[in-house]
Amino acid sequence: MTRDGAPTRAEVCAVAIAECFRGDGEILANPIGTIPMIGGRLAKATFGPELVMTDGEALLVENIVPVGVAQPDKVVAGWNPYRAMFDVVWSGRRHVIMGASQLDPFGNQNFAFIGDPASPKTQLLGMRGAPGNTINDKTSYWIPAHSPRVFVPEVSVVSGVGHDRAAALGDGGRFHRLVHVVTNLCVLDFAPPDHRMRLVSVHPGVTVDEVVAATGFELVIGDVGESRVPTDEELRLIREVIDPNGLGEQEVPS
């Protein structure tokens, strides 16, 4: 199947994800989620061939595997079962892109549960690997539906460690590297001196006011750019090679 026409929002998001991995070098690029996987594979297929990636499970693959295809051809280069993944993470050789149910201004992340630890109002995923990922490795977040329910002044429980908490650890937080947040509306980072979340760029067709209205705390806003649109070659790779079934569109509809 081929798709024509102007870049979609989902495709802009995939490019923004790909850009998160630029300059990472020979590390395990580990994007979790549909558009993150599209973006990560796009980075590897273009400016980041040195990135190491998995098939989503225990294999390291060197070819660009399409998302959501039942039995894709895999060029298997390595074995990375869960136990080996901890070796990668704890030795600082990974950049993970995780989701979040809640994120606060310093990037403290929650996807464990909402409410009282003894009997939460809403049980979510649990801590999963977030505490270990964030204290050891480069981390970014992907938020497919930017809203004040996700971007909150204070998270219910901290699963992924934010900048203020890492700074409070002093030397103990020296491997903490929380860099980007990509959403369906914009790209954010933590570049200000106090590491508060900053609006970097809005996706084409999105206004700064829309982002502000969809965020439950005050963002740092200076020179806000427009997110890069995919090149013709990137569009071809997304539409023909990486996401032939248009799964990105399901995560972020036009």
Next chain:
Amino acid sequence: MAPDKRISIDDAVAEVRDGMTVGIGGWGSRRKPMAIVRALARSSVRDLRVVSYGGPDVGILCRTGKVREVVYAFVSLDSIALEPHFRNARQSGAVTTMELDEGMFLLGLQAAAWRVPFLPTRVGLGSDVMRCNPGLRTVRSPYGDDELVAMPALELDVAFVHMHRGDRGGNGQYLNVDPYFDDLFCMAAARRFMSVERIVDTGDFAKEGPVQSLRINRLMTDGVIETPHGGHFTECVPDYGRDEAFQKEYAASAKSDEAWEAFRARYVDVTEAEYQQAVSR
């Protein structure tokens, strides 16, 4: 000559007593010892502390009132992200939890396996793992200034794991791509029971897979149980994939007491043979 450790499911489950800490191998809805979990669910045992990279094992045991505490990093059905029975148990306050990172969980099992009281790690620093578990302590490096989390040993009274092949002596072989942490569950436990899809002659392991697939050796097991299709409905490739249709039916049984009672009558309060008959559609 290796001993013959073949036993029945009931023999294995009879070793579990009220209040014990029980470790269950596999990961999410993958290669879980479900035949044993079903037998536990039918038993009269209660107040268990369940240690698991959780899937439907945790959900079923919570729903049938067997569980006091869940030691976990996630409880997921994989293709259904959140385990609905576990969610209900959590949200009603029916079970307490030890909230852990996936890697801390590994270190807890490893510490128990190595008979040390804790293992140091950076994991947990700065996160609310510390707030959720007031008993967790940190330790200062004797070689520098680093302060690290002292992950306590997760000592298990009983461990249950499910492998693809085993022999009479209790050696075990996995044939999928990930061994998960099944060997560590066994090493961390006082009593260790392994269900297998099929028991083969020891000399025939080599026909099934490479030597690296022999992840469990008989030093790690006290009993082996042949349970064909015993991992159902979790994934047990290459023997069989996850039964997604059945898993949906299982998940839907969390919607109401009536739905659960119907599911329970048909699939839980039955013998393993009756269960296998019911699901061979």
